Amino acid sequence: MVESRHIGTGVVVDAAGGLKHAWGDVDRVIYPRSAIKPLQTLALIETGAADAFGLSDAELALASASHGATAEHVDAICAWLARLGLDPDDLECGGHAPVDRDADEALIRVGGQPGRIHNNCSGKHTGFLATALHMGEPTTGYITPGHPVQERLFQILSDMGGADLSRAPRGADGCGIPIFGMPLSAMAQALARMADPKDLPTDRAGAAKRIFQAMTAHPRLVAGSGRFDTLMMEAAKGAVAIKTGAEGMYAAILPGLGLGVAIKIDDGAKRASETAMAAVLTMLGVIELNPETPVLNAAGDAVGVVRMSGDWPG
């Protein structure tokens, strides 16, 4: 018996926007959420901030991450902030408990309080601060609509997605920055242009390649041990960069195929977006996954499976 069902939309496109695979209404407007982080990192490189501050691939991966706040993540971001002459109080994201369960427990054990540095977006925000510093812009208020940091992100999404976002629905993301509604197909095209940047301006093309290289060289920094993004990127051995987002979003960049993938699950469930992404990546030949993920109960017994329905690739 099928106990629960998720419905979603998925699209695979090339850099020209050509539809390669489509499930559902691919022009539906979605908030891309954290799945768009690799695109947001473009600004950090294009402004010259990354070179001016000598950012490593590890730091570019952290800028593109929804990390688990393990010691590895937190220490690297603190060191980066210190090099900028800043500290975690300069981050304008709110604090939340580490996503990584072991990191959460370790923090509780030492009597620590979750802070802004533990926010899964703290690497991205450090990238925003680095860009603002380099451009001589105020660091205070960098998450505010209208701040040049946010204006650049808006322009990047508009340009890369090939969509007029001037009248797009707007909201606030979990970490406080403005977000814009965009068609899922436009998001996928933006990702495809990251994958196949030959028609982009030289600087942007170089930035896109550098971000892909950074993410696939450091899959653990993009998420964390045992997490889906990290596991998939490790399994694909450099063939794909993937990025999860809140509310059932998923993004993939596939340079070898010149393709971008965008997925939105209607109800926002991560178990469904992960299953859908695994199915699409398996169909595209970049990983080879068992189509069924066991569901374990509290005693560790397998009591069911999560799997794709027949409508999606398999």
Place this chain on the structure above:
Amino acid sequence: MVESRHIGTGVVVDAAGGLKHAWGDVDRVIYPRSAIKPLQTLALIETGAADAFGLSDAELALASASHGATAEHVDAICAWLARLGLDPDDLECGGHAPVDRDADEALIRVGGQPGRIHNNCSGKHTGFLATALHMGEPTTGYITPGHPVQERLFQILSDMGGADLSRAPRGADGCGIPIFGMPLSAMAQALARMADPKDLPTDRAGAAKRIFQAMTAHPRLVAGSGRFDTLMMEAAKGAVAIKTGAEGMYAAILPGLGLGVAIKIDDGAKRASETAMAAVLTMLGVIELNPETPVLNAAGDAVGVVRMSGDWPG
């Protein structure tokens, strides 16, 4: 912009099975999961076990609970087990971290490990053990299909739901016990018979009233401070007993109206089942709730709302 959507089925019936309100295919087969716990507690009383062991209302509430494993829950269940001459190792549910965040942190701080006693079902399992002991049945293996404890639960669901479950889909619940698929409408009727037990055998009618009384007298024991079941039962001041279940299940027992409510969200999301239950209870006049629940981001800013769509009561 509506970012995510959930779809579900809901039904309100009377003890004769008469449909009072219905949304969606109310005869769909669902696994009732933990939403059925108040019905499972019937066996504890009907067998005479509750009286033989002098169980309090608090213990009957814990038997019907998905508790947060706060000290209040854990201490009471440990004391109950001790009175039975048993200990937490006799529970056959697996262990998991306390659902209550403060309880989870407290356990980590003292270097404790989550055990079976912290399983949200440990009160129910203690009730199963009490029943087996009282009936002279083996306590070992009480979660196994075919054990008299489980046979009685199957019979109760069949009788109360008025549905032949002999060919029902079967599975294993998160806590290890067998579960049976049943029509959502049958589940609602079983709940309505708890609410309006006048046509039930005297013993069962008394047991049904006692369970309702126990749950509404101890809403904090049924879930925990700040949790939805507890908040709703406190707000309704004895007018309703409600019980959540995994995978988007919800049950309500309304003696004043003689009604039962059963809800299943297709994708299993708790935020949706809670919103739907709040809307139904508001429509039925037993609580008065703001139809929109704010969504807060990590900084504590309101960035959206969860609300019912127009298709459901409002």
